[in-house]
Amino acid sequence: MNIGDVAQKAGLPAKTIRYYEEIGLIRPLRSGNGYRAFRESDLHKLAFLGRARSLGFSIEECRTLMALYEDKGRASADVKALAEDHLRQIAAKITELRAMEATLTTLVHACAGDARPDCPILTGLAEPGKPCQSAD
Amino acid sequence: MNIGDVAQKAGLPAKTIRYYEEIGLIRPLRSGNGYRAFRESDLHKLAFLGRARSLGFSIEECRTLMALYEDKGRASADVKALAEDHLRQIAAKITELRAMEATLTTLVHACAGDARPDCPILTGLAEPGKPCQSAD
DNA sequence: CTTGACCTTCCTGTAACTGGAAGCGCCATG
DNA sequence: CATGGCGCTTCCAGTTACAGGAAGGTCAAG
Numbered sequence: 001m002n003i004g005d006v007a008q009k010a011g012l013p014a015k016t017i018r019y020y021e022e023i024g025l026i027r028p029l030r031s032g033n034g035y036r037a038f039r040e041s042d043l044h045k046l047a048f049l050g051r052a053r054s055l056g057f058s059i060e061e062c063r064t065l066m067a068l069y070e071d072k073g074r075a076s077a078d079v080k081a082l083a084e085d086h087l088r089q090i091a092a093k094i095t096e097l098r099a100m101e102a103t104l105t106t107l108v109h110a111c112a113g114d115a116r117p118d119c120p121i122l123t124g125l126a127e128p129g130k131p132c133q134s135a136d
Numbered sequence: 137m138n139i140g141d142v143a144q145k146a147g148l149p150a151k152t153i154r155y156y157e158e159i160g161l162i163r164p165l166r167s168g169n170g171y172r173a174f175r176e177s178d179l180h181k182l183a184f185l186g187r188a189r190s191l192g193f194s195i196e197e198c199r200t201l202m203a204l205y206e207d208k209g210r211a212s213a214d215v216k217a218l219a220e221d222h223l224r225q226i227a228a229k230i231t232e233l234r235a236m237e238a239t240l241t242t243l244v245h246a247c248a249g250d251a252r253p254d255c256p257i258l259t260g261l262a263e264p265g266k267p268c269q270s271a272d
Numbered sequence: 273c274t275t276g277a278c279c280t281t282c283c284t285g286t287a288a289c290t291g292g293a294a295g296c297g298c299c300a301t302g
Numbered sequence: 303c304a305t306g307g308c309g310c311t312t313c314c315a316g317t318t319a320c321a322g323g324a325a326g327g328t329c330a331a332g
Binding site: 044047048051065069071072074077079083091093094097105107108113116126 | 180183184187188190191192201204205207208209210211212213215216219220222223226227229230233234236237239241243244247248250251252253255257258261262
C-alpha cells in the first residue's frame, strides 16, 4: 500500500503519517522506487494511533500505549494507570473551561450588546477582583 | 516601574511581558539605561491582558479586546459578539472533552488493572468501531 | 511523449510562550 | 575602588503536532 491508501483507510492525512514515521511511531518498508510500502500491520498501528490521538492522548502517551500494546507480557494495570492519569487531565481541563465559561457567561449576560459603548465585559476585564485561574 | 515590579503586580512572568511588547500589545517607555519604564497605564493594560488570557481569549482576540477597550466610541455589541463567539468555542471544546472522557471512562472501567496482560483499553483502541471524533 | 496524479524530501510557519546564554547596570559591602 | 550579586537587556533555541508549499522523481493512461 502506498501512503495515499493508508491515509484513506486510517483516516489520517499523509502528512501526519510521514510525521509519525519521522518520530519513529511507525517504520514502513520502502519500495524500489523510494515510495513507502505499508503493510497491514502498519495500517493497524496507524488506526490505533488515530484513535488514541482522538481520545486526547499526547504523542508520547501514544508511544507508550503502542509499546504496551505490542508487549504481550504487559500488566493491564500499567495501561489503566496511564489512562486514568489522562482522564484526570481531561477532567481538569473541563473544570478549567467550565470556570471560564461561567465567568464569561456572566459578563456576556450583563452586556446590552447595542450601539452604546458601555460594556460590562470590558470593565469586568479591566477591573481587579477576578484573578480567574489560568492553569494548564 | 521596572519589569520585575509590573510582573509582580500584574501576576505575569517578565518573559511574557517582554513578549507582549514584542508583538505590540504594550509599548512601555525606556529609561536612560535601556530598562523598560512602565507607566500605570501599562500595568493596567497588562492586568487586562492577563485576565482576558485567563478567560481563554487568544492573543489576537486580546488585541481586538484591547482596541475596543481603548476605543471610547465602540459599540458594546462588538464586544459581546466577540465574547459570544469565544463562548461557543469554549462550549465546543467542553463537548469534545466530555466525549473523550465518556469513552475513556468506559474503557477504564472495563479494565481489571492487574498484572495480567488482557486489557480492554488496548483492544478498544486497536479495534475499529469507534471513530471518536477529533474535532478542534 | 505528454499529462496528471501520486510520491519524495526539505524548509518554513503555527501559538504563546519558556529556558538559557552572554553581557551590561546598579547597589552595597569590604 | 573593586567585587558580588541581582536585575535588566538582547538573542537564540525549543516546545506540540502537525500543515503548507516548493522542487523534483514515478507511474499509468492516452
